[in-house]
Amino acid sequence: MTDETIEKSAKKNISNRKLKDRIVLGFIWFCSFITIASLIWLIAYIVYKGFPELSLDYIFNNNSGKKLQIFSTIFGSNNEQKGIFQFILNTIYIVILSITISAPIGISAAVYLIEYSKPGPVVNVIRFTTETLAGIPSIIYGLFGFIVFVTMLHMKFSVMAGSLTLSIMVLPTIIRATEEALKCVPDSFREGSLALGATKLITIVKLILPSAIPGIITAVILSIGRIVGETAAVYFTAGYGLNAVDGVFDSARTLSVHLFYMAKEGLSIEQSYATGSVLLVIIIVINFTTNIISKKFTKKYT
């Protein structure tokens, strides 16, 4: 082979490689574009179709069809299915109850794992089961809640059964996010406090937890998002009663369940769009808030 042919084949090789790179790079851009496009498409479509259906009447009407007059009419019970206000209330009700149960447990568990636990089989088991809990699909939670809370403990389809089930479901979310927040608190805080003679408990209560508050709030908001969006687990535990609840042992339909029910039965496509867009707005607001809080939090310590 002469030098010339070698040079030629080398040049060809390089141009081939460059072409290949270009194609692959194009494909990478294409895939990322699909990811973003599907998100934008979904949100834009549902919001575009849903917002014209939305009116203050729709959001703030309960089933009685009358406009909301302070709280006296919230608990109306007529099955005209005009408004979604009672479903919003039900959702808030379930969110508050679930968080009240799971937040103290989850935060305590995270404090134990980060501040007290020593590496060993016990901690490994706790971590493994937390991971497992996070991996269990919501329908299994629904079945479990149905078997234990609804039938065995005779709670029937109720806010209580739903909240208990959901609070187990969001436990891994709270534990993990709180753990991350506690890890962010610098060790110098702990050392300083202990060196000044404070006990471990005082250090945790007066110093570490307050510094980790933004992270803990993020954890709670994240789990609120999961509860608001959850359908399968609520469907089988809180049921799909149409009315605003009077107490924790009433059946309650949340916004997500309402959307599912509407879409599944093909009852009203307009109302589905409207409910879907309300759900989306809630989720977007929740995401936005967590982002802001966690950004501020990480800035503080890094």
Add this chain to the structure above:
Amino acid sequence: MEEKTAMTYKLKSKTKIIDDEYIINKKENKKIPEKIIEAILFGCAAISVLSVAVITIFIFYRGVPAIIEIGLFDFILEKTWRPLNGEFGILAMIIASIIGSFGAIAIGGLIGIFTSVFLAEIAPKFLLVIFKPAIELLAGIPSVVYGFFALVVIVPIIDDLFGGGGNSLLAVIIVLAVMILPTIINISEVSIKAVPREYKEGSLALGASHIETIFKVILPAAKSGILASVVLGFGRAVGETMAVILVCGNTVQIPNSIFDRVRTMTANIALEMSYAHGLHQEALFATGVILFTFIMLINLALNLIVRRVGEV
């Protein structure tokens, strides 16, 4: 005089000992509430162990009797599901669940891994600012909203293009593929970023292009993490219920093509639970047992992969 100083010295040392004892005692007393609090915190941490145990026990307790009554092999290897005639075979649903999830992994995995490469290696900064929150949002959107979107958008498109109503295995695959994207992207991105810089520098120094470095050096080095993301995504896809119900068509049959209507295991439980009773209801719990076993196996596989990553 000397004697006196010696006395005071002795006295002082004695009081010091008493003081020390007092302090130690006080410390011990102080420690008791701390111990109690620690025990309470441990109890809270143990709740996740308890929950997994209780969930497992009760799902099996209510599901296994039906499996015994129907017969394990009749249950998972028969393809006819006619609860009213007492025929309970979930083979068609197991197949639908598996094909649906594999299809979702094939599409979502490919797009997700490429997107994670984009985020970790290629994307300019101003795009990252848009992509990061967008992917978080993608993860936060409720499954029922995905299902509804697929029902009103994807299903009609499939119907227009291929006919047959649109409720099909293909619709299931598409909606699941989008839903598992955030899982795959996030975990893959973390593992790609964890690859040591020196690998990349070495490869670039040897004359490989950026793209060649990504596919021949970085991705192979990150493969355990990427595999973990795919397995996790698979688990998500198998367990997804509400989005699937809305688009799958819910006909119990072994699909011949991706345009056939199907019913997954999760859909079967959710669809019939509201009115089933007796053996029918138990058969649904039994479907839950099979699903749960699936998920547990996937979790176990995931754990093994992650542990291996930890060793490397």
